[in-house]
Amino acid sequence: MTMISVSNLRKQFDQFTVVDGISFSVKKGEVLGFLGPNGAGKSTTMKMITGFLAPTSGEVEVCGLNIDSDPLAIKKTIGYLPEGAPAYGDMTPLSFLHFIAEIRGYRGAEKAQKVDLAIKKANLESVIHKPIENLSKGFKRRVGLAQAILHDPPVLIMDEPTDGLDPNQKHEVRELIAEMAKDKAIIVSTHILEEVHAICTRAIIIAQGKLLFDGTPDELESRSRYHNSVVARFSTELSKDALDKVKALPGVAAVEKESLDGVEQYVVFAKPDKGIAEPLAQLIKDEAWPMDEYFVQKGHLDEVFRRITTESADVRRGALS
DSSP: OOEEEEEEEEEEETTEEEEEEEEEEEEETTEEEEOOOSSSSHHHHHHHTSSSSSEEEEEEEETEEEETTTTHHHHEEEEEETTTTTTTTSSOOHHHHHHHHHTTOOOHHHHHHHHHHHHHHHHHHGTTTTTTGSSSSHHHHHHHHHHHHTTOSSSSEESSTTOOOHHHHHHHHHHHHHHGGGSSSEEEEEEEEEHHHHHOOOEEEEETTEEEEEOOOHHHHTTTTTTOOEEESSSOOHHHHHHHHHHHTTEEEEEEEETTTTTEEEEEEOOOOOHHHHHHHHHEEETTEEEEEEOOOOHHHHHHHHHHHHHHHHHHHHHHO
C-alpha cells in the first residue's frame, strides 16, 4: 500500500530552485533513507510533505489525502521530527509531552497512556522531570522523537533522528525504527551512511534539488568501484611477477596497493559482473603466498555518495559555463 506519493515536486525561493521536480513514493513497511549533501533540498522536501511549507508546484499525497485540500487531516497521519526538534526549554519532557498530547486531542486516561508509552519507547524515564533546556543534545533529540511517535501515526518523517546520540542511544533508536516500520511508512533523512544498511529498506539521493538515485542499499553499494573487490593482506610484499599473475586472472580489472592504519594491503578490483574471489584464492593457494587476511567487499557507500553527488555538481557547472 502506497502511503506517501510525491509527484514532480518543486520549490523556489525567489529565483533560486531548492527542489527541482522530485518524484517518489513510500509504501507501508518501507524505511526510506533520504540522502544528500548539505543544501540538497532534503529538509525542504520533508517540510512540503508534512504541509509546513507550500510547494511552488507538484503534488503530495499522504494516506490517500492531498496536501492542498486536506492539510489538517494529513498532519494527523504524520509524526514529524524536524531538524533541531524545537521544544519549550522551561518545560520538562513530561509536561511537554502532556502538552503535545492535548494538542493532538487526547484527554484523561488516554492522554496519560499515550505519554507514558512515548516516554518508554524513547527511553526518557531518567529525565522526565528535568527542564528540557538542561538536557544533553541526545536527550533533547529523544524528546523530539517521543513527540513524533506519541499519537502512533501511520507515517513517520524524521530529519536526522540520531543526531547527537551516543552509540548506545543510536542503537536504541534504530531498533525502535525497525520495530515501528512493520506497520508504518518511514522517511529518515541522515548524513550517517552506515544507517542506510542499519535501518533502511530503500534509499534515495538528491543533490541540488534533483533526484539522482532511488533503489535498495545493495543496489547503491553495487555502484561502488569496490563492489566485489577483494582485499588481501600478506606477511611479505608481493613481487612484480606475483602481481602480474594476479592481474592476468580473468575478471580482474586492476590491482592497487594501499595502506590502512599502517597495514599494507592489496585491493583487487573486479570487472563488471565478474566474480574473482574463488580464482584469486586458488592462485594464492597454488603459489603458497603467505596470506594474513582475505575478504570480499560489497562496496563503499561513501565513495558512491561522493561520486553521484559530485558528478551532478560537475554537470551543472558545465551547463552554466
